[in-house]
Amino acid sequence: MSKYMIEDTRKVTTLRLKELKSQGKKIAMLTSYDYTMAKLVDEAGVDVILVGDSASNVMLGNTTTLPITVDQMIYHAKAVAKAVSRALVVCDMPFGSYQVNATEGVANAIRIMKETACDCVKLEGGEEIIDTVRKILAAGIPIMGHLGLRPQSINKYGTYAVRAKEDQEAAQLMKDALLLEEAGCCAIVIEKVPAKLAAEVAAKVSIPIIGIGAGNGVDGQVLVLQDMLGMDRGFHPKFLRRYADLSKIITDAVGQYVTDVKQQAFPNDDEQY
Ligand code: KIV
Numbered sequence: 063m064s065k066y067m068i069e070d071t072r073k074v075t076t077l078r079l080k081e082l083k084s085q086g087k088k089i090a091m092l093t094s095y096d097y098t099m100a101k102l103v104d105e106a107g108v109d110v111i112l113v114g115d116s117a118s119n120v121m122l123g124n125t126t127t128l129p130i131t132v133d134q135m136i137y138h139a140k141a142v143a144k145a146v147s148r149a150l151v152v153c154d155m156p157f158g159s160y161q162v163n164a165t166e167g168v169a170n171a172i173r174i175m176k177e178t179a180c181d182c183v184k185l186e187g188g189e190e191i192i193d194t195v196r197k198i199l200a201a202g203i204p205i206m207g208h209l210g211l212r213p214q215s216i217n218k219y220g221t222y223a224v225r226a227k228e229d230q231e232a233a234q235l236m237k238d239a240l241l242l243e244e245a246g247c248c249a250i251v252i253e254k255v256p257a258k259l260a261a262e263v264a265a266k267v268s269i270p271i272i273g274i275g276a277g278n279g280v281d282g283q284v285l286v287l288q289d290m291l292g293m294d295r296g297f298h299p300k301f302l303r304r305y306a307d308l309s310k311i312i313t314d315a316v317g318q319y320v321t322d323v324k325q326q327a328f329p330n331d332d333e334q335y
Pocket of ligand 1: 112114116117251253
């Protein structure tokens, strides 16, 4: 038996996500942006792999998610989808690809689905994009919503601080979640909001709520892979649990290789032809 917690080896579908919620089973979700990592993440039993627009920060070194393009998301998502056999693969629609109007949103969502072989797209927003959400769903494309802190709106907020602490924003978030559920979204990511509010939303809607910095009262959790593996020494928000210290493992390994090459300790007699 696998040492990982994989109860069901069948491909995860959007329908399965809803079943997991109704059975009270939690959903484990992580990001991936490339073939090698996605293969390992899938093998370890993650239910959902998100090709997040956080690739803009993690893979491309930008300070926000705004610069990444549809072409770049497709490049990453294609590699991930090729590697994955079990997890549901979700691709973020990047900033600017769905905000102009529904027609552009549908066209970009269709392009992503056709060119990547992903299973679903994710969009940030609620009431203000509901027409686009409905039209993408009408085209037969599943959608995961994203509420709370929406990194694509960082220039509007001016801060990555916790969202929806005030009653008005909390009420709007609840309204948005209900609208996304009614439209037919398969799940919603809720980022960086008070745990009590996230739990209330999860209790109110029938679709899974997947939290990041949103406490334990939701239906699943998502983290950025490189963050939970400890690859960014400078990033340590309260909600992040580090499951490894890969920055140390990698720099130690590379440092040892450099030493071995310089001291002619690599390759040895067994490592040559
Ligand atoms: O882009 C991303 O990685 C995300 C997660 C933080 C949910 O949207």
